Amino acid sequence: MKITEQCVVGLRWTLKDTLGEVLDQTDEAIEFLVGGDDLLPKLQDALLGHVVGDQVELQIEPIDAFGEYDESLVFLEKRSLFPENLEDGMVFEGLPPGCNAEAPSNKLFFVSDIYPEHVVLDGNHPLAGIAIRISASVHSVRDATISEVGAGTLGTGFLRLSDDAGSNQAADEPHVHGPDCGHLH
Secondary structure: OOOOOOEEEEEEEEEEEOOOOEEEEOOOOEEEEEOOOOOOHHHHHHHOOOOOOOEEEEEEOHHHOOOOOOHHHEEEEEHHHOOOOOOOOOEEEOOOOOOOOOOOOOOEEEEEEEOOOEEEEEOOOOOOOOOEEEEEEEEEEEEOOHHHHHHOOOOOOOOOOOOOOOOOOOOOOOEEEOOOOOOOO
């Protein structure tokens, strides 16, 4: 079966920067909905027409990958507003009450630095501003179910453009992500 819109594809990949440093790699195939919100549009376009066993290699510039780095999404906040067990790499959906009101409430914020009195939070995707090289192998292709198409995602959207939180959670109740939450840290 060829990859078309409205199908599910199982991929394994190696993601590198333009200097060849490995940024992410999968050992097992992960399924994504083609024609939904799971894949970067450039990767999705490159996959169309391929079959199981095919290898897809492409380079995607920041504008078509995880965006340009935006310094206005970096915030310095009081350490006292965060949990005691705070660690570098932790992720918050929105910022806790008392933080900068200008911070978007629908973004994921990564803890990038912790100081005794302050915490640096970055709302950029960890790969923002980086051109990426993807080497993906197609391990499975199947028709998507009606419910998968209706949802627009399989929930495995690592390789998608937007990493906004998009949750229905109140902005004053940030969700904390740990190292195994499924987001790239």
